[in-house]
Amino acid sequence: MNIVVLVKQVPDMEKVKFDSERGVVDRKSAGTEINPFDLNALEAAVQIGEKIDSTITAVSMGPPSAKDALKECIARGATRGVLVSDIKFGGSDTRATSTILSSTIEKIGAYDLIIAGEKTVDGDTGQVGPEIAEFLNIPHGSYISKIQEISESEIKVCSEIWEGTYLKSIKLPALITVTKDINVPRLPSFKNKMKARKAEIEVMTFKDLEENLGADKVGLKGSPTKVKKIEVPQTAKREGKIYRENIPQAVEKLVDIFEEKKVVD
Numbered sequence: 001m002n003i004v005v006l007v008k009q010v011p012d013m014e015k016v017k018f019d020s021e022r023g024v025v026d027r028k029s030a031g032t033e034i035n036p037f038d039l040n041a042l043e044a045a046v047q048i049g050e051k052i053d054s055t056i057t058a059v060s061m062g063p064p065s066a067k068d069a070l071k072e073c074i075a076r077g078a079t080r081g082v083l084v085s086d087i088k089f090g091g092s093d094t095r096a097t098s099t100i101l102s103s104t105i106e107k108i109g110a111y112d113l114i115i116a117g118e119k120t121v122d123g124d125t126g127q128v129g130p131e132i133a134e135f136l137n138i139p140h141g142s143y144i145s146k147i148q149e150i151s152e153s154e155i156k157v158c159s160e161i162w163e164g165t166y167l168k169s170i171k172l173p174a175l176i177t178v179t180k181d182i183n184v185p186r187l188p189s190f191k192n193k194m195k196a197r198k199a200e201i202e203v204m205t206f207k208d209l210e211e212n213l214g215a216d217k218v219g220l221k222g223s224p225t226k227v228k229k230i231e232v233p234q235t236a237k238r239e240g241k242i243y244r245e246n247i248p249q250a251v252e253k254l255v256d257i258f259e260e261k262k263v264v265d
Contacts, residue, residue, distance in 0.1 A: 001054040001152065003045045004105055005078065006116040006129070007038045009062050009069040034069050037117025039076070039185040040178050045115050046077035047183065048150055055079045057108060061089065061101055067201045075188035075196035082108065086206040088215065093223035094123070098131035103212040104204055105136065113155065114175040118143055129177040140175040141168050145182050 012031045045056045058073035060066045061084040070081030084104050092100065105111060114136075116129040126142070133140035146158040148167065157176060159166045170176070188196070206213065216222055243250030258264045 001048070001052050001112045002110050003048060003054050003056045004108065004111050004114045005038070005042050005045045005056060005058045005073070006101065006114065006132075007042065007058050007060045007069060007073055008035045008120050008122075009033070009060060009066040010035045010120055010122045032065070032069070034072060035117055035120045035122075037119060037121075037178070037180060039117075040180055040182050041115040041117045042073055042076055042078060043183045043185040044147060044178055045113075046186075048113070048147070049077070052150065052152070057082060057111075059084065059101065059104060059108070061085070061092075061097060061104075064203075070201050071196045071199055072188070074199045075192045076186065077188075077192075081199065081201045083201050083203045084205075084209075085203055088206045088219050091220040091223060092218055093225045094125055094127040094131060095224060096218050096222040098128050098135055099217050099222065100209065100213065101128070102132045102135035103209045105132070106212065107204065107209060112152075112172045113150075114138075114173075116175070116177045118177045118179050126177070129175060133175040136173075136175070138173050138175060139170050140177075141170050142177045144176045144178045147182070 009032045012033060042056075042058065045054070048054060049056055056078045058070050058078040058081045060070055060081070062069075064083070064085055066083055066085070067081070070078075070083055074081055082104065084100060089096075089100055105114065114129075114132065116132075118129075119126040120128075130140050130142060141157050141159050143160045144157045145160045145165070148156040148158065150156070152172070154169055154171050155174060155176070156167065156169050159168050160179060160181070206215075206218065241253075243253075255264070
């Protein structure tokens with residue numbers, strides 16, 4: 001079975017800063033890591049590979065530094081890594097990103113299953129996976145929390161949508177996006193880490209994909225959505241007051257606050 005896992009290198013969201021004027025994340029302001037949901041996607045692929053002989057290709061679109069993320073994927077069980085990187089891809093929104101990645105998957109060749117995380121922590125849209133499936137004209141299932149069965153021709157999954165759980169049977173080839181509940185990603189062994197350090201990461205550029213891509217379909221030109229403004233809410237600070245001597249006054253003050261907040265009548 002040929003499995004493609006979509007991976008994104010994202011900034012540390014607890015430390016990253018935002019460029020409000022340009023409407024983008026300042027990715028240089030913090031360290032990077034593999035998107036947590038994509039680690040669940042990779043683990044799902046590895047578990048399938050333990051049941052069915054599989055080739056697992058990790059694909060990431062990003063700057064040259066994303067090679068490190070792909071090498072980590074190989075250390076965690078991927079067979080190979082493919083980086084999609086070109087300055088022309090800068091500023092791509094979800095549609096342009098999906099166009100580029102779907103073209104990459106077609107370029108890679110035969111695939112049976114594509115697995116992605118349900119969303120990325122820096123974008124939080126959950127759109128790229130389903131959009132890729134639409135561009136490839138294959139069925140897809142979103143918010144998958146469990147893989148019940150898989151064969152060479154179909155996959156049975158549990159999909160968590162709103163407050164319901166749906167059991168779905170999807171014919172292959174197909175795409176699924178998974179939630180964090182599907183598994184607990186394993187840590188790479190020292191042996192696999194050393195193996196991954198020597199791994200060669202294949203790089204695809206715009207030139208490699210231009211047979212199916214036009215310059216007007218990628219980057220800012222190919223992005224119909226624009227961020228006009230970013231507002232970062234101020235962190236709320238807890239307020240407190242300490243009463244040590246006048247306890248009756250403290251009780252009266254607390255009662256007044258509770259009545260004001262309608263905690264008591």
